[in-house]
Each structure stands twice: as structure tokens, then as C-alpha cells.
Amino acid sequence: MPSKISSFNRGLFTQSFRSVGWIGLVYSFLLLFALPLQLLMKYTGNPEFKPEKIKTLFELFDGLQLVFMFTVPVLLAVFLFRYIQTKAAADYFHSLPVRREALYHQNIIVGIAILVVPVVITAGIIGLVKGMLNVTDLYTAKDIMVWAGYTIIFNLVVFFGTVAFGMFTGISILQAIFLYVLFLLPGGFVMLLLSNLKFYWYGFPIDYYLNKSAEKLIPFLHATELMTKKNLTISPWIYVILIIIFYAIGYIAYKKRHIEAATQSISFKWVKPIFVYGVTTCALLVGGVYFGSMQGTFGWMVFGYVLGALIGYIVAQVILHKTWRIAKYWKGYVISLAIFFAIGAFVHIDAFGYESKVPALNEVESVYFEEGTYLLTEDPTSEQYTEYGNEYVPPYYYTSQEAVEAIHRLHEQLAKNPVSMTSKDIQGDDGRTAAIAYKLKNGKTLVREYELNFKAYHPLYKKIAETKEFKENFNPFLRSGDMSDVTNVQITSDGQISKQASIRNPEDIKALAEILKTSMKNETFEEMYSERGPWAYIDFNTGQGKNKQHVTWEKSYDEVSDWLKKKGLYNKVRVLPEDIEKIVVLKNPHQHEIDFYADEEFPSLVESEKTIEVKNNDQKEEILETVSWASNGAYLVGIYYKEDPSTPEIQEFTEETVPDFIKEKLLK
Template sequence: MPSKTLSFNRGIFVQNMRNVGWIGLVHLLVLCFALPLQILMVYTNERRPYYETYWKNVFSISQEFQVLIMFTIPVLLAIFIFRYLHVKLSADYIHSLPFRRPSLFYYHLCFSLLVLFLPIVITAAILLFLQSALDLDYFLSVYKIARWIGTTFLIELLVFFASVFIGMVTGMSVLQGVLFYIMLIFPAGITVLVVMNVKYFLYGFSAEYYLNQNIERIVPLFRAFELAHRPLTWTEIAAYLVLIVVFFALSLWGYKKRNIEAAGQAIAFRSLRPIFKYGAAFCFMLVGGLYFGETQNHFAWVLFGYTTASALGYFVAEMILEKTWRVFHKWKGYLYFVISMLVIGIFLKIDMIGYEKRLPSLAEIERIYFSEEIYYLAEEKMVVTYNERSGYAFPKPFFATKENMKNIYLLHQQIIKDKELVKETTFNSRPVVFGYELKDGSKMVRSYVIPFEKYKSFYKPIIESKEYKQIHYPLLKKQDVSGLDKITIQPHSGWTATTYITNKEQMKEFVAILRSELESETAEQIFDERYPWGDIELVWDNNERMNVTWKKSYARLDEWLKENGFAKARETADDFTHAVIIKNTEGNRYGEINFEQAAQHQDALRIHNSQQLEECLQQVGSNDEIPEYIIGFYYKGTSNIKIEPIDKQYAPEFIRKHFAK
């Protein structure tokens, strides 16, 4: 008799059917809508060929809807199956029945597993019928359907047991749902918050590097969106199974230990209330510091964000726990939190572990990543990123020659020495990333935003090196250009037509001159801030492509184009009637200047000479928001004006003389 009672109880089964049976029916209906019905709808209309190409497996069908089902149905089930725990009268009644708590827990779990599993199996059976009846083997094979059953059930089990665990921790059903979804994104969310805040304390800390490590994949919700093209690995399956067992054990333990009086309480266990309270204060603090740090870019504002947001989080958590707003007399608990955070903050700020000055020795370094961008560094040991669709190859900026590694190392050492100067300077700043790959396989990454002008002398030997140019100009490493199909020159001006070079002999000469220009390019030419003439694209027979910026310093290339009948590859003085030059005496930003009004001023310089027009075309362009001069080129045969800035250092002599009067 005891065995029979343990294995099945009709009263509890009927009660569960009344309480949560509808969830099983909804589960089945939404799965049928998401999968079989969608297949039939597509099969009977004209869009079928498109979906035959797009659908690769079961997860490809209504992918977003499937993910929504996985992360809502199990949560609702967990909330309603243990709803009685959160209502005092129901909790008293259920626990007055002649059942041990573990037995009740197992009854509810077994019924819940049926609610989750049966709709999945029934839907899979319908899919198998459609597969045989409609000949849909290309995406509805038996193997793919079986994999869909296993993966869907595994994720729904994980979501269910995690939600059950939250239900044991809290005494409120609404809070159970809220806390579950917070917990779902918590691993990635807290990682982002911590990493983004650490950079305010440690000079050189590269938050972007750590945030490029695909941390979103540790969140099952985000990982589920990738199932259509990347199935779960065995490691992920094992991790999910371990989590299911852990949540099951914790839920059972919590069910045994929680008091009936916990119904209606925000946190069922008194020992967990400080974790909830201080955890809320900590998370609010990180969000506040991040907001003010990113919007104000000043450490005093970061501290303001920490203080105000942490206080808000602490007292809001207290209000939730106490169910009243009269909690401000409990300020001592917040004071303890502030003192703890101050200790941690001071520990980071004074860099007791020597993070900011730490550098590996040159003898330990295998190669160095040196760039303004961080994202290439995240991919392990790859030298080239190749996009098969576009045909473009993107070499990664890793340096391995002794001379370059030494020069990069010296630059990094100087940036560390200039810590205060670098942190305070914002004018003409550029990012720089150092990634050291050591011979033992480990990595060390640092990133900074530096005043570029101060360090140009350190950059010069690096960027004039053969290794640098071969990394940034793949054409220099391309030995065989016999398969070159065409060269396209796309000018940056919208009024000049695209030029194509297809003659084999001309392409050979063009590439030879272009290579010579790239090989002889000086640091000053690379740093040149004048606007380029345009872009050069080289296309091979196999669709391999390379892009080179057509800079104004490439004089020999410009001459070759003129000599070979391609003078119209860029704008020339012949395209304009005249030009008007004004001086930005009021120091306005480039976009705020009313050029046409200023051009009417008597101090404006008007030029009609072709040689002077050509000289101005050669010199226009500036990255300075407040340029020294503005020039307007007036096109022939139209009222359009080409308005460009001219930097003081590139302004022709006749312009400087005119405005010096």
C-alpha cells in the first residue's frame, strides 16, 4: 500500500490537471502553430522555393517563436505548479495532507515533465507524418527531428528547474517570474557591468577585448537563437545536464526547508535576504557608474553614479523585503556596503597587483598585436580573416620581426610612463591596442586612448617597416597578378564617373606603380589627413578582391593615369569655373559655417587660375572639426558647389599670404 501511494495519487493528479493541465494544452497548440502549421502554410503557397532554401532543419522554422515557447511555457508551468507555496491558505492545506514533502515535490515534478514532454513528442510525430507525406527529407529527416526533440526538451527542462529553484527562494509568484528572467541573463549581464566598470580604475584595461569573447553564449536564451545553424555541443549538453541536476537538488532542499509562513514574502529564507539586498545595491551601483562614466567621461561623475544608484538599489530592495517604504532608518546596512565598496575601489585604484605597469619581457613574446581596433584579437591564432562572399581578405595586424616588436614595446613603455598626461588629454586622440602573445601560449592585452601627435615619432619606424605595409597592403604580398580581371577606380566625388581598367598590359603597369607607391610611402604620407582621391579595387578571376585607398600623395600613379587617357578618373581644375576661399576667423565647426553667406564677404579669396585650382584640389581635407580655411569649388554648367575644409599645414602659400594681409 505505501508503494502504491508513492507511485500514483489520483487526487493530486486531478488537482494538477485542473491547475496546470491547460499549460500542456497551450504548449501543444503553440508548438503545432510554430511547426506543422507553418510547414503546411508554406507548402501550399508560392513562397515554397524560398523556404526550401532557407529551412535547413527544424530550428529554422519559426525560430524566434520556438525560442519564445522554450522560455515562457516552462516558466509558467513552474509558477503555477507550485503556486500553492505562495498563498498561505493553500500552503497550510496542502501540507496538512498525509504526504511527506519530498513525495509532494516528486508528484508535481513528474506531472510537470509530462506537460513538457508529451506536446514535444506529439508535435514530432506530426512532423514525421508530414515528412513522409510531403517528401520533406531535406530539412525534416528522422535524425533532425530526433535532435529537435532532445534539444528542445533539454532547454525546457533547464528553464523549468531554474524557475522552480527561484520559486523555492521567493514567496511571491510574480517575483518568481521576474527573478527567473533576471537570473537568466545575469551571468552575461554582470560580466558586462563588472568589466565595463573596471576600466575606470585600471589604466590600460581593455574592456572591449573581454566583451568580444562571445560571453552572450553562456546565456541559454541567446544560445537558443543559434540552434538553427550551430547545434549544441556535447560540452554544452553536459553543462546543461549538470545545471539541471544542481537546480533540482537545490529546489528539493529548499522545498524541504522553507517555512509555510514564507508565503507572501519576497525572499523565503532569511539568510538569503542580505544577498538580495546587497546584490541589488551592487548591480544598481555598476549601472549608475557605467551610465555617468560613458556620458560624462569624468571620474567624479562615476563616483556620483555609484553613490546615488547604489543607495537607490539598496533602499528599493529593502522596500521589497519589508513591503513598506518606511525603511530609511536602516541606513547602517547601506553604510557597511559603502565602506566595503570603498575598500575594493581603493584597492583597484592604487593598483596593488601592479596591473598597469606589468609588461612581459621581450624574450617571452612570440608576436604582438598592434592596432586601433580590438576585434581581430579575439580570434585565436588566425593571421587572415577571409570573407568568401565578398572575396576580401583582411590580414590581422600581428608583428613578429624583432625590430618592430622592440619599437612597439618602447611605445607601450612610454605610454605607461605618461599615464597622467594620456588620461587628461582628449584633443586629437586615437585608440591603440597592444596584444602580446607569449611563447607559453598566454596573452596579455592593454588598450589606451592617446594624444597621437606626441607619439608620432614612436609610430614612424613601425609604420614605415616592410612588415607593417605587407599587413596593411595585401597587394604587396601578392606575387602573381596574372589572373587580374579588372581594376576599378571609384572617385570620392559624386560628380566623377567610375573608371575601369581591363587591358592586361595597362593593369600590369598600374599595379607595378601602385606597389612602388605603397612600398615607398613615408610615415608623413600615411598620417596625411587630406581627403583621398578615391578607392581602387582590384578584382581577380576567382573573385578575390583587394582595396587600396588612392591617396593624393601617389603622384606617380596620378601621372600614369593622365598619360594613359584616364585623366578623368578624378576631379581636375577643368571641372570648375572658379573657387572661393574664406578664413574661419570665428572658430566655428565645419558643419556650422554658412559658406555662401561668408563667400560674399570682401575678404574672401576668389581664384580662377587653373594651376591654383589644381593646387587647392590637391590640398583639401582635414579631420579638424574647426578648420583654418573653407573652400568652395563652383562646377561648370551647374549651380552646385563642392565645399571642403583646408587644414592650416596644407594650405597653399598664396592662400596664407592673402589672409595674412
């Protein structure tokens, strides 16, 4: 009698449902508890109680729904295909008169049903309970559909991913681990690669690339967007395509997988070297970044590469062979290390000319110049702008010839004089970041970010700072337009005590705005980059309570000081000598850095170090005008206010800013 090979087996289908049906029940209860029950608990009862509204349904249950997305489908896939990971079960199931593709598809259908049905039921119940809530516009039918759609999509991506990756191992625990590792791998590997490149190429803008691309490659981070946004920044169709790809990989691998692969760490022979050297590469990059960042020398970074690669290679071989007896495979480690160092040497000599590349002036359309690249990657649709009312400020690109030429000259000098990321010249108070991004006439963009010694480049910075366009960008207030919607100006003193005053007269508000602009335009380079703290902070607020502009009243703004004196507000909004009991100054031992506990440590330093106590009002004023927030100043300054004389406010003097009378008395 000829044997019959079936494309469907009802008994196996039923058995699959019985073996994993409990996962569907648990998932259903979790969803019902996380959504409908939470809605009833939070939004029913006392109608006068008005809890905060939710932005999306994913926000309920503190985002634990996202945890369900990345755990339930994994467990389901592992249990559904558990039979291919044990020898006895694999022999039994594959000896049945059922085609392999039929077995695969039956389990896939069971998995889809268990993941989709609880979501659909929960969505229906969410719709039903809406009428019972005391907040009528909490969510809409569209919100429910969006929640259900994204939940199903992410569930299926994780499920099909676990199934696909599970075909390449014969151990269930590795199936789950592979899923999480491979979901993190694209973004994680890019992050490691970029983090290593910053040690090789001076000017490499690591933060720019991390914020622009690396994080977008990690599905876990995409899912977290659902808690604050109604839609993802990445198209859901990308995930639909991923589902199809994972399905195809799983299907093809299942058909070609040998039954004997059960209990083996890696199921396919050709995957084994990829696994070993992939783990070795990632561990090598981690070791290089860790020791390079912690120790700050090239030698330690090389040590990190050697140690990281060794650990990664050993771990991979132990997992692959399931034994510690792997010494005979030492040649693979040596060869891989040689290849890694050859690649590293090629990158280090800058064969691509990355460090020296500066576009010609006639190729430049405009140029961005700031202390970081964060504005280049800032998302205007993020929560801080859409929910909290903060005004999005797009990155500013200089277009005037004098500004572009001045920035270009600075870039040329930086490219000619590369320094190590760990050089002491770019650390401490003199260290500064310069981010430069060109928009070229051919439509391309060139971005660089440099750590540099600010003092060494003062002349070039001064040329940039003296341009009209730079001052307008340095002080965005100079570009502010109509201020007619401003109804209130709040001025708050800088310091441990709070002194405030409000201006409501429209004419005074307009006059103050113009005076501020005049002071900003008159600032010198030295004043713009002074570390002196401001006298006060000035907020221009609209009638709706929104802060339109926030500026500082710098100690160099003489025009503002004169105007406030004229209006009788000067003494009301800045710290005066009369507000201070005394000021104690001492030489900063070992260049102590100001930190959170400085006010607690200062009294003990007063006991052990030579000090000068200042009570004369004229001398207090001189100190207030020159004291700064420098983090490692040569002199520590303790300001004791009359309001609270027990707790000093700690500021500092540099050698350049300390008043002569203090230096003379302390050096006697």
C-alpha cells in the same frame, strides 16, 4: 491506525495537468503556427516563385520561437508551483499524505511533459510537410532533430531555472523576475565590473574582455546564434549540466523551505543579505559607469557610486520588507559604502601593478599592434564569413626584431605616462587607440588597449611605421599572393560623383598590383596617417564575383597615378577640376564637426561667414590634392559639382593642410 505517506498521488498528478494543461495547448498551437504553417505558406503554391532559403528552422517566424523559449517555461513553472506562494494552498498541499519530494517530482514530470510533447509533435509534422514543399532540399531530418533538441534543452534550462529560483521567494512575480535577472547576472555583472575598471587602469582592454567572455555568459545571446548557425559555439552539454544543477538546487531548497515562506519576498534568511548587497553592488556599478561616462570626471563617478548604491539599497530593502519604512536600516548602507570605497581605493592605487606591467623583451615571442582588439576576438565561423563570402583575416603578430622592439618602446612610454580616460588630450582628432597584445614565450598572453594623443607619440609611431613588417600589415595587399584568379579590376572614384573604369587584361591586372605594392612600400609615415581622402577605390574581383582585395588609390601613390595616365585611365577614375563648378571655402566657426546634415547647413554658413570662391582649375586641383575628411578641421570646403551644383560635398582643411592662397585671402 498508522498514517500512510504516499510517494505518488494520481489525483494530484491529474490536478496538476488540468491546472497547467492549457499552457501546453497554447504552446502547441504557437509552435504549429510558427513552423509547419509558415513552411506551407512560404514554400507551397507557385512553383516558379523561389523564396530565400532558410539557414535553420529557428529562422522561421522571425525568431519568435526564441521568445517562446524564454516565456512559456517561465509561466509553466510559476503556475505549477503557485501553491507554495500562497499561505492557504501551501498549508493544504503540505498537509496531504504525500512526501515533499513526491510533490516536487510530480510537478517536474508534468512540466517536462508539457514542454517536450509539443516540440516532438511539431517536429513530426515538420517532417511530414516536407514532401508538400516546392523546395526539396530546404531542410533535412538532422535539421529537424537539431531544432527539436535545442528547443527542448533551452525549454528545460529555463523551466528548471525558474523552479529553482522560485524556491527562494514567496511571491510569484518575483519568481519570474529573479529568473530573468539571474540569467543576465553573470554576463551583466562582468560587463559592469569591466566597465568600471577602465576608469581605474590605463590600458585596460575592456572591449577585448567583453567580446571574449562577458557576452558568452548570457544564455539569451547564445539562443540568438540558433537563427544563423546550425550549432552553438558553446557545447549543449553545458546546458544539460545546468539543468541538473537547477534540478538539484530546486529539490534541496524545496525540502528545506518553510511553509511560512509563502508571500515573503525572500524565503531563506541567509539569502536576504546576499539579495540586499547584491542589488546594492550592481546599482553602485551602474551609477559609477553612467556618471563616469557622461560627465567624464572622477568626482562625478564617485557621486554615481553614492547615488547608485543608495537607490539599489532602498529598492532592495523595500522589496524585502514590503514597506517604505526602512530608515532604521541606514547603517547597512553606510557600512556597505565604506567597504565599496575601500575596495575602490585599493584598485585605484594599482596595488597589482597592472598599469606599469610591461613584459621584458626576452620574454616576448610576438606582438599584435592595431587600433583595436576586435581582430583578437573575431569569430571566423560568424555569418559574415560563412554566409556572405567575406574573407577572414586572422590577427597579425609582429615577429621581426625591429618591429617588436619599436612597439615595446611605445608600450614602455605609455605605461610610464598614464592619462585619465576622460582627458581632453586623448579626445578629438588627435585621439587614437593603440591595442597591444603580446604572445609570451611561456604560453601566456598580455593584452592592453590605450587611448592616447597621437601627436605626442609621433616619433615612436614613426619608428614602428618605418619597419618593413609594419608596412606589410598596414597594407594587407602587400601580403597578397597569387592573383591569377582575378579577372576584373574595378576602379571607382571617391566623391559625390561616380567615375568608373574596368581593367580585364591579365597583364594589366598583374602590372597594376605590382605598381600598387611599390607605392605602398614608398609611403612615408606622414602619408600613411594622412587624413586626405583617396583619389579612388580599387577592387580586385574573381570570376565568381567575389571581391578578393579592396585597396585605395591614395593621393600619395605617384607610381599608380603615372601608370593610370599611361593607360589613359587617370582622367576617367578620379574627380578632376573640370568636374567641379566651384569650390567655396570658409573659416570653420566654432570648429563645426562634419555630420550627416553638413551639406544642408553649409549654405547658411556661406551667408553668415567670410568665404572665398574658387573657379580657377589650377587652384581647384591644389584644393583637391590637400582637402581631407578631418571631422573638426579649421576650414570648411564646399565642392559644387557640375552634375549637381545645388548640393555641395563638404570636406575640410586643417591649419597644416590649407593652401596659402586660401589662408591669405580669408585673413585679409
